[in-house]
Amino acid sequence: MVDGRVRPVHFPFSAIYGMEDAKKALLCLIVNPRIKGMLIKGASGVAKTTLARSISGELSGRTIVNVPLNVTDEQLFGCLDIEAAIKDGVISMQEGLLERANDNFLYLDDVNLFDQRVISEVMDCVLTRKVTVERENVSSMYTCNTTVIATMNSADSYLNPRVLDCFDMCIQIPAPNGVKDREEIIRRNIEYSEDPDSFIKKYSLEEEKVVKNLIDARKLLKDVTISKDMIAVVSELCVKTDIEGYRGDISTVIVSMTLAALNGRTEVSLEDVRQSALFCLYHRQNMKLKEKSEKQKNKEALEDQQDYTIMGSGQTHMNRCIHDNCKEDPEELSQEATDGVIEPDPDSVMTGYIYEVDDVITKIGETFKAIDVFESESRKARGAANDGGKRLFMKSNDRSGKYIGSRVTESKNPDLAFDATVRAAAPYQRRRHNENDDDGDTIIIENHDLREKIREKRSSSTFLFLLDTSGSLIIRNRMVAVKATILSMLKNNYVKRDRIGFMTFNEESINMLMPPTKSVDTIYKLLDNLPIGKRTPLSGAMLAVSNYMTTYVRKRPDEKCYVILITDGEANVSIDENADPIEESLRVAAKISIPNTEWVVIDSGKRFVESDDALNLAHALRARYYRLEDLKASEESINLEESKSVI
Amino acid sequence: MADEHILFPFTRIVGQEKMKKALLLNIVDPGIGGVLIKGEKGTAKSTSVRSLVQVLPAVNVVKGCVFHCDPKHPKRMCVYCQEKMAKGEILESATVPMKVVELPLSATEDRVSGTLDLEHVLKTGEKKFEPGVLAQANGNLLYVDEVNLLDDHIVDLLLDSAAMGINYIEREGISFSHPAKFILVGTMNPEEGNLRPQLLDRFGLSVMVEGEKEIDTRMEVIRRRLAFDADPESYIKDCQSELDALHDKIVNARKNLASIKVDESLIHAVAVVSIRSGMEGHRADISMIRAAKANAALEGRDKVTIDDVRDTAGLVLAHRLKKGPFEEAVFKEEDLETWLMGV
Secondary structure (H helix, E strand, O other): OOOEOOOOOOOOHHHOOOOHHHHHHHHHHHHOOOOOEEEEEEOOOOOHHHHHHOOOEOOOOEOEEEEOOOOOHHHHHOEEOHHHHHHHOOOOEEOOHHHHOOOOEEEEOOHHHOOHHHHHHHHHHHHHOEEEEEEOOEEEEEEOOOEEEEEEEOOOOOOOHHHHHHOOEEEEEOOOOOHHHHHHHHHHHHHHHHOHHHHHHHOHHHHHHHHHHHHHHHHHHOOOEOOHHHHHHHHHHHHHOOOOOOHHHHHHHHHHHHHHHHOOOOEOOHHHHHHHHHHHHHHHHHHHHHHHHHHHHHHOOOOHHHHHHHHHHHHHHHHHHHHHHOOOOHHHHHHHHHHOOOOOOOOHHHHHHHHHHHHHHHHHOOOOOOOOHHHHHHHHHHOHHHOOOOOOEEEEOOOOOEEEEEEEOOOOOOOEOHHHHHHHHHHHHHHHHHHHOOOOOOOOOOHHHOEEEEEEEEOOEEEEEEEEOOHHHHHOOOHHHHHHHHHHHHHHHHHHOOEEEEEEEOOOOEEEEEEEEOOHHHHHHHHHOOOOOOOOOHHHHHHHHHHHHHHHHHHOOOOEEEEEEEEOOOOOOOOOOOOOHHHHHHHHHHHOOOOOEEEEEEEOOOOOOOOOHHHHHHHHHOOEEEEOHHHOHHHOOOOOOOOOOOO | OHHHHOOOOHHHOOOOHHHHHHHHHHHHOHHHOOEEEEEOOOOOHHHHHHHHHHOOOEEEEEOOOOOOOOOOOHHHOOHHHHHHHHOOOOOOEEEEEOOEEEOOOOOOHHHHHOEEOHHHHHHHOOOOEEOOHHHHHOOOEEEEEOHHHOOHHHHHHHHHHHHHOEEEEEEOOEEEEEEOOOEEEEEEOHHHOOOOHHHHOOOOEEEEEOOOOOHHHHHHHHHHHHHHHHOHHHHHHHOHHHHHHHHHHHHHHHHHHHHOEOOHHHHHHHHHHHHHOOOOOOHHHHHHHHHHHHHHHHOOOOEOOHHHHHHHHHHHHHHHOOOOOOOOOOOOHHHHHHHHOOO
16 A cells, blocks of 8 residues: 555745744744644634644654544554565554654644543653554554644643643744734735745745754754753742642753754853743643642532633733743833733633633523532542543444444444454464465454454433422522523533433423423523413423433433422422322332433522422432522532432 | 436525525635535525535546546645656546535444445455545535534544545554545534534534525425426426526636735725634634635626625624624624724
8 A cells, every 4th residue: 555645735834924932932842852742722713733734844854743533542553564464474563653753743633632541642652752562463662752743722721731741832822913913814825825836935935044043953952051040040930830740840941942042042041941931831830720720610619700810810920920030121021921922811721711601691690609510420430630621432332433442342243343353363364374275365354353343432411401480489589590500500511512401390381491402502592581380290290301201311322311300399289189299299209210310409499498398309309409509609618528419 | 216316406496695605605716614504494405505516617637536636736636646646647637527425424434534445455465545425525515414413523534624625544554644625514403502613613604594584485485396396307407597507607706716816905804804803713814805705706706895795704704703602693794894894
């Protein structure tokens, strides 16, 4: 098979307008192979990818090895070479992406969308500069001297802090706001798209200049020294900005030395340190705050606004530190610091996003620092430190989902992993052909060679809200609180694109207002126009849900379902006219059992009303129980373990 | 039945002018970046996209190339064509009609991106790449019905290709890449959920279609449909001249597109609109310019005016407006006027 790789034409580096910091950081990356990774963050469409790709080829003398999102482990790290095994009977390794990336760049677009485990392993190999492969008859080790360039959208934001720390530098690309800037970018883009060849020619002189600077810097780098004073500055900076570990210190020193070389000096200046601190410490400092705030979220609530201020003040704090250490021209430097990459980035950590959501919630009712019941549950299950981000994966048992690996077949009718099967059979082909005494034109596959695919797909959940819209809620003026609870709970579901359904009940009707869908917008509209009734047919409503969900679950065996019943438990309409409504509701509740479905009861009754109806109901349903009050911001001390949850 | 292959003619679709325009603009200039069509069921979304095939222009491709490489752009060719060129072979070109390639919701990863050719490995022990839907889509229009219901891992494949115009395959023992530049057309019913933001941003244009509210127009829809169903062949024959006219219009527009110049005042206007409407990246700016240009080309003019921007900016901006998760960002024509004020 031919080397099946297309090499794309790319936009010239020097023709990329603005983004001085990002460009400088990229130059550092090219000059100094000790810098192992750079993360480029920015809004979508700010030319992150264009920038990263522009350094391949003549500019750096290296190529960019692209890692596609659906890469499999074998391809990434290397696997048995089928052709060699079959034809020559040789066990050898087929080059993996990491091997190809040796002395080149490894490029990951939308890095946060990758499986975090994969990223973690890749970063590990890159930092240790070697890859060890132990799989399918192959045992091999090779060096991998590469530099990782990754991009991510700042709106997506979440990247495992451990992975984040592996990147020496992280650059935020600000969206350009000046009309003149935008015009120039449009102009260059039109010019490029009309005639790429002459556009590239037009910038060839500029490109040559960059290349010359790079060559000089590379030569000079050997002689660059950093004084003890400057190292002290770096250490102090790291201490003041609360950087965990020493990666930050080391990166800052290495990058500052590279910057000195790029500027044609052999001595690191304070300005080099300042700039390099911006490149190297920003994401690490954030990271700590991020972790903190994540933990807070787990424990207490989504403290959106506070998050925002933590980040903000952290940033000013850092500005000040850098400023303190720059005695040369504080005015100018601090000016630059606020202009450049260092501006607080409201989009990262989703704070900006949540912040926006916040506005919406406020519009409807008082804002909660609501416990996100489900999110924190799933976090706990996975361990808070090892948060895989917003994407939850589960092994899939049908044939849908992404192929992530293979195993010896267990089923009679396997979802055959063809490549793995052939690899398993490959080493024995010579022998088998000899035994069969045939000409060896085909592959002989035996039963025990068969491998089946392990597939993985995103797990999803369904949340069905069952809301009591009887008069008792209105009288107590609880509707606003209820709406706000629902919406704040949905914040997370929306991100994860789970299904949400909405059902209400009062004496008029038990109403499936919205069968479970992925559209959250609809529930927003529904909540604003809720039908309100007088009485509470609790048992009827629960039965209706049970009927609906049983069929629903059967159709989606992989789905985790939650029914969130919001009521005060004061049933006053029964199915059997002679039965006591409350007693009947408890009886019905005890009998209900829907597979894969968990009930949650949120008690909308006021605390001072001494009624245990809802609590009893929760017991009968074997549901978790919360009081609406407890979910309110004013009593943020509530914590899941302490809540009155019933098994 | 032969009838099943006859599609309702594009030119006879009643109303839905915006959707039709968005589609045509993209055919004139595939660089605009595709269309996302949002709307309730039964609003002729799929019909329009599929029937585009009747008016699509013919394109030049390298004869026999599975990736339909464009002979004019040697640098963007697939490895096979490049190899042939390197050997000094002359690539024959052929003229084929542009196609509408459908990506079914149930498509599996290997069928979309391409995979290892089973037969070839078994027979020869050599690996060979078996092209998938993305290979077919190169140079054509890729249509994804109910794009919002597409599995995440399939969306990931589209993201990579849409970003770079190249499909990278690193799986099942195959390491391969091939050009995959296509006009991405997606339809969705917003009631069934939203699109992942990463994918949403890749669409150059979006339109919201609604059922016609006028009794007369609705009646006209029914009348035409009945006439078509009664005798599709003669119905198509009846409007063949319209279809041909539209086809010619597209072909001419594509030819003239390169010679249309965009002047400074327009670049300025677009930059201002982008800033005022809070666009983050530059995709919107570029799509606005390209859409305006294509609009002028389609109308047979050789100069782009501010009215072209006015006509098309809404298509570019609507799905890019910032909004909260529970909010619907609604684009209003008045907004565009305010953004355009004073430029």
